[in-house]
Amino acid sequence: MKIDPRTKIIIVFLISSAAVMITELSSLLFLLLLTLILCRLFSVALSGPIKKLRKLLYFLVVLALIQSIFTPGGEVLVTAGGMRILTTAGLETGISIIIRMSVIVFSALIIASAPAMDVVYGLIAMKLPYEIAFMVLLSIKFLPLFREEFADSLTAVQLAGADLVKIPLKQKLSLYSYVLTPSVIKALNRARFISLSMESRGFRAYPDRTSYCKLSMRGMDYVAIIAASAAVLLVVSYNFNIIG
Amino acid sequence: MSFYTINSLTFSYAKTDKLFQNISFDIDVNQHIGLVGPNGCGKTSLVKLMLGILRPRGGEIYLEGSNIKDISLSDVGKKVGYVFQNPDKQLFCPTVLEQMRFSFTYGSSEPGEDIDDKINYYLKTFDLIQYKNFSPVKLSRGEKQRLALASVLSRNVKFLILDEPSTGLDILRKKELENCLMTLKQEGKGYMIISHEAKFLDKYVDQLLRLRPEGVEYV
């Protein structure tokens, strides 16, 4: 069964807006659960991305720790030399940050699981100007391009005799920043060639574009959108004590 | 002991469809070898395996007796100079001059060696001196190739691997490359050249290694 890309876009939009609005830890947990269920239903494979995101998670934990240290309130859990280090309120803030970011990342995976072109067609069908829809596509493509260029440069750097493991941290940092600029330039150049070749095939020659791919929302799509909105609404109203 | 020992090497990108299987050969440090085979037969991949950029699916590669998987890329780079097939992948510095200097500042330089002299010599040989302060991304295809060659040839390495080094060079510059290869031979340094030009190879290599999916053979 094929789900219309618009359905995915709408649902992800709903979930990530809710993630920003919600303040209570318990409601955030419900939202995370809902997101995971939706990932399951859209058969988004989570194990691969989770592995890739492990480094980001590490960064998030550090961020959360800093947040929890600087948020006062609640009971004091850890003190050092008369100074409050960790309070219950701080811990709650830290955990909410991690959960909120996970909700946003996991819901974004729902869109990422659709072929990139489908997302573009979906955005166009939602009345976004097609130039902008393609721009979104190009910017999504840019990050992998950049990563590839950067990795290639690092290989070349090492084969030129520089030891990235053994050199002191300061030199290592300067080396990385040194290689960064040319990598950005190369990735930008490649993105520019993509847009050039698109234009040379008539992109933007006319205000409108017809397309071979016709999207259609079917019963299943409406059911999915309604069910997801209902669930999100439930979580949001629970958060603001409208129900329960 | 040979410089390179390749022992029943097997490689493929995907899980299926082996690019080549059970390849074995030795290379001495002063050998001059040409690696040939049709487009897409895996010449560049074989070379990347020999440098430790890619990992084999089976078999081992030894460089001066130690398994390549136990040597860091930079240590391989200090022994073997590699000119990439695509110069865009090789040039990473903001200016031509810095690209030439990089190996000496971050890699290794021999004591008492006049680095500036050496760099200037190779910049002149490959007609790049007027581009000294240019960004490598702005050079033409042939100029990039010349810079890639100059930056590798100027280094103190025992062995060179050149992946289609004459691509994009005009007649004059190809002559310069040939002179450099001649000098390398006189200095007793070895190299392996991938090329599709039989005439070029005939003159500068002693042996041709043909790569086939089922194995390699000297021809």
Ligand SMILES: Nc1ncnc2c1ncn2[C@@H]1O[C@H](COP(=O)(O)OP(=O)(O)OP(=O)(O)O)[C@@H](O)[C@H]1O
């Ligand atoms: N990163 C990669 N991922 C998947 N397949 C690849 C990758 N790089 C190369 N290949 C494939 O492996 C095969 C061998 O590529 P390789 O570059 O080694 O060939 P080659 O002998 O150097 O060819 P040429 O004479 O054109 O330089 C090709 O079919 C190519 O499509």
Ligand SMILES: [Mg+2]
């Ligand atoms: Mg090749």
